[in-house]
Amino acid sequence: MSYPDTYYKQTMADAKVRPVLSETVECDTVIIGGGLAGLTTALQLARSGQSVVVLEAESVGFGASGRNGGFVSPGFATGSGEIAKRAGSDAARQLHLLSIEGVDFIRETIEQLRIDGARPQPGLISVLRYDDGSSLKAHADEMKRAYGYALDYLDTDQVRSVLKSKRYFHGLRDGRAFHMHPLNYLRGVADEVERLGGRIYERSAAIATALSGAEKTVQTIRGKVKARRVVFTTGGYTGRLNGQLNRAFLPIATYVMLSEEAPELIRTAVATDDAVGDNRRAGDYYRLVDNGKRLLWGGRITTRAASPAALARELRREMVGTYPQLKELKTELAWSGLMSYARHLMPQIGEMQPGVWHCTAFGGHGLNTTAIGGKLVAEAILGHSNRYKLFKPFGLVWAGGYAGLAVAQLTYWKLQAQDWWRERAA
Template sequence: MSLANTSSSEQEHVNSYYAASANPAPNRPALVGEFQTDICVVGAGYSGLSTALHLLERGYKVAVVEGAKVGWGASGRNGGQIVNGLNASLDTIQKRYGDEFAGFVGGLVTEGGKIIRERISTYDIKCDLKEKNVFAAFTQKQMRELEAKKALWSKHGMNDHEMLDKAQIATYVKTDAYVGGLVDHSGGHMHPLNLALGEAAAIEKLGGKIFEMSRVISTQKADADQLVLTDQGQIRCKTIVFCGNAYLGDASRKLKSRVMPVSTQIMATEPLSDDIANGILPTDTCVEDVRYILDYYRLSADKRLLFGGGTVYGGTDPADIVGKLRPNMLKLFPQLANTKIDYAWSGNFALSFSRVPQLGRLDNNTYFAHGYSGHGVTGSHLFGRILAEAIDGDMSRFDVFSSVPWIPFPGGRLLRVPYSTMGSWYYALKDKLGI
């Protein structure tokens, strides 16, 4: 759903468990009239919040303009898992772009998680941070893939991974479905909306300005400055950073075709008893399996099972989220057959065709970051730092990412959805057949 077509009621947070358990936050004003600043960041999700916070820490004047509420999009709806890496594996990146770029990526893929922890610690953000994440395998083929992943990551200096056999994975997740897995001791999980709200509060603490309910219509040059135009006002600035991702809408038509919105769904059970919660996830670690269309889940602070999965290319919401997710949950945990589902919601992430995030410039003073392809929690925090470095004059890491060629979706915007859907069917069939 593009913000260009949403009403004011639709710009409030969706009816999710995260919105229902969010920390108190102010209603920030809409942009009315003209506001002047050094840098205008478009989008108050993780990318925009991370960029703005890094820039403010470097002494810049920054305003963030958001078409809905802070964390309204994927940043406030996601699975809350701190998973290191990009959607495209290091092996894929190495084959596609060469050893040098793979080595560069391998040296920084854990940085996003470290930034999140730094933010939580520095700004005292209350977001239920918990440690570790588990990758779960259904087949021996998937176990071999995890072993290769561990070896490759170790080659790049990442030694926080530990292989788990069937008995060992049962200490993390109580189900007979898995043959083993891998635990990343540097992973983790948290309340994603409360992380975003805490970062927004940190921005304001440092003197930054956030405007909500201010959809960006267009941008234009104004002598040496740039103007960011909204329904009721404009921001005059030197530099613009587009961080709208799947919800950028028409704010930049040049970026719209570079990514495709893809929806994923999550549901939250009623609070579970200690016995049931411990009988599912005894170490309170988050889990995701390693299929192409995967399931991911974890316990909330009040011991609900948050269970997500599924994809819909094009970003539409399925008619029955619970009907789609519940069968997969019960295959893993049949003891939850009579458990009530209190919340179910959907949200979009931005998919790039290469599954590698895109970082670049539209001109000398207009930057962008998007296309995390389902791995945006850590990637967005990392890219926010790299964008701030570039704007501050250090282009070294920015130039490496911006030099990666953008690959358009085959068939353009018209055929990208059916093309990607057919591809997902193919890989889902391979998962099902174990090949």
């Protein structure tokens, strides 16, 4: 799948041509997957002087890491109550603090590496599509009390003053969260990994591994890597490379579309530079890009990728249903990508066997959680911390295979129906 011809090609940093692995190389740690988790792990290891090799099947950021909405905000795809039920209340609190740390980590990395093409745009508004402001006020109070984290409550008039839609009632604005160009961020991190001596090979898919001995090997079509440690950060594109990982997640497709240039028309609907997301499961998320000239709109999930034309129709239906004034706004491009979801809806981070690490299942969690996952794996490899063990309750449980995909799709349809009834009642 190619990148969008407008937003991504016109605004992304110059693409660097990276080599294909065509020989046998050695390193301390080989990382399989050149997305956000893999590159963050590589960055932190390289900063500590380790020799690192990253193998990427396509190009840096080709998967969901480089083609998502670019939201950076704390929290997880599942609720705090479910996390506490499985891990305990203290661990749930520590995990949420990690997600906040991830937001600050990405912002600091952009500043430290001067990644101008990923300059953060502050502000994220989370909106309700039904009338229940008291629940948002209670959540804001709890975040302030438990974490010292400020969220600003917006009443219906305040929400509709910037989001010109009768679908929205109340909102919370997170001024510490931000949005950015994710592919540019990844390219900046990759450049720093290489500056520190790390080696990144593109179009170098791992096709086989030997992991039982003290020396691990990873085979590509034309080359081989020998290392003391292997880190799998392949997400929804793991395939048959590692059966244990592949059985532990569901590959879920998500969709994004990009509008034509029409800043004046777009501003009749979205009169804010904040990113926006609604409260539904797999709800809409969108933001202005290209200096406000275009609208990037994402949402919906399926267990199999639809055609670009079909997904564009679905996303347009959502957009126009929310903002009828945008019915004349043309879609310039639409694309999809595979995310990995675990059955427990939490990231899967840990050591599968001595010297073999995994950092995956970040679907629905945002860029901050993916980045902090990579940082935790690097900390563990370096012996700096064992914070990765906070994710131990969320292990590599079987996701159900084809039956799991069917259940996931049925669950999504059920949640959609519940959303519809709740909004209808409003």
